[in-house]
Amino acid sequence: MRLKSPAPASESNHGMLPLINIVFLLMIFFMLVGAVSVPDAFEPEPIRSEALRSAERDPHSLLISADGRFALGPDEFRGQEIEQVLSRWRIKNPDQALSVRAGARVRAEVLLNTIEAAKRAGVQEVVLLTRRRP
Amino acid sequence: MKLAPAAPMTARVPLTALVDVVFILLFFFMLASRSLDWRVLEIDLGETAIDAGLQAPPPNNAFLVLPNGELHNGDGQMALADAIGFYQRADSNAGIALLPAPETASQTLIDALDAFTAIGVQVTLTRLPTQ
Numbered sequence: 001m002r003l004k005s006p007a008p009a010s011e012s013n014h015g016m017l018p019l020i021n022i023v024f025l026l027m028i029f030f031m032l033v034g035a036v037s038v039p040d041a042f043e044p045e046p047i048r049s050e051a052l053r054s055a056e057r058d059p060h061s062l063l064i065s066a067d068g069r070f071a072l073g074p075d076e077f078r079g080q081e082i083e084q085v086l087s088r089w090r091i092k093n094p095d096q097a098l099s100v101r102a103g104a105r106v107r108a109e110v111l112l113n114t115i116e117a118a119k120r121a122g123v124q125e126v127v128l129l130t131r132r133r134p
Numbered sequence: 135m136k137l138a139p140a141a142p143m144t145a146r147v148p149l150t151a152l153v154d155v156v157f158i159l160l161f162f163f164m165l166a167s168r169s170l171d172w173r174v175l176e177i178d179l180g181e182t183a184i185d186a187g188l189q190a191p192p193p194n195n196a197f198l199v200l201p202n203g204e205l206h207n208g209d210g211q212m213a214l215a216d217a218i219g220f221y222q223r224a225d226s227n228a229g230i231a232l233l234p235a236p237e238t239a240s241q242t243l244i245d246a247l248d249a250f251t252a253i254g255v256q257v258t259l260t261r262l263p264t265q
Binding site for chain 2: 016017019020023024026027030031033034047048049050051052053054055099102103104105106107108109111112113115116126127128129130131132
């Protein structure tokens with residue numbers, strides 16, 4: 001019996017085309033959905049809420065960590081300096097709402113006192129950035 | 135003179151190099167981008183408890199939020215669900231004030247805020263006076 005000789009391997013790269021298509025789609029997805037930005041000073045564990053209004057991530061959010069650290073975007077500062085820092089921020093962003101990202105375990109009293117300090121510094125509107133409950 | 139026919143054009147794209155570049159771009163965007171779904175919670179910040187004329191224990195329309203998630207008002211301490219029932223039985227259209235106790239976590243306060251706003255109650259956050 002004479003066996004049929006195997007077909008010669010194709011030298012073309014046709015087998016890679018679906019792979020390239022998928023990788024291109026993934027790349028376009030991440031380009032459109034993700035926002036490339038300067039990393040923040042730290043990432044507090046976000047508060048979860050039922051809030052419905054979605055928001056863009058603000059690169060200059062006021063960050064509060066459970067261990068008492070404060071930062072405005074990438075710049076960390078001491079808690080005593082909050083009013084000066086926010087006064088400078090308000091001068092640069094007179095019509096912008098200040099978004100606060102506090103850690104879930106931050107004492108609520110610290111959060112409210114910080115919002116109060118922002119109002120004393122002349123910030124008109126303060127919003128809390130939260131993540132949606134799973 | 136007889137010219138030889140032109141060789142057929144074979145388009146050969148160097149796919150391996152292309153895939154390398156695309157993979158590097160893909161990793162860059164995967165690692166450098168953030169795609170978290172953020173939600174905005176507007177904070178209605180009231181006066182401090184003393185400025186607002188609140189005394190301890192707070193009156194019925196003001197709840198002290200305890201660290202374990204229970205609430206305390208003029209009628210005593212109760213679970214969050216009971217507090218909502220209490221408010222609904224009172225048949226009041228007035229808003230409420232939530233005061234976090236000194237050791238209450240932000241998440242606990244926001245849980246209480248969510249529960250009341252879900253039934254359409256206007257909630258003001260109020261602070262105990264700073265010692």
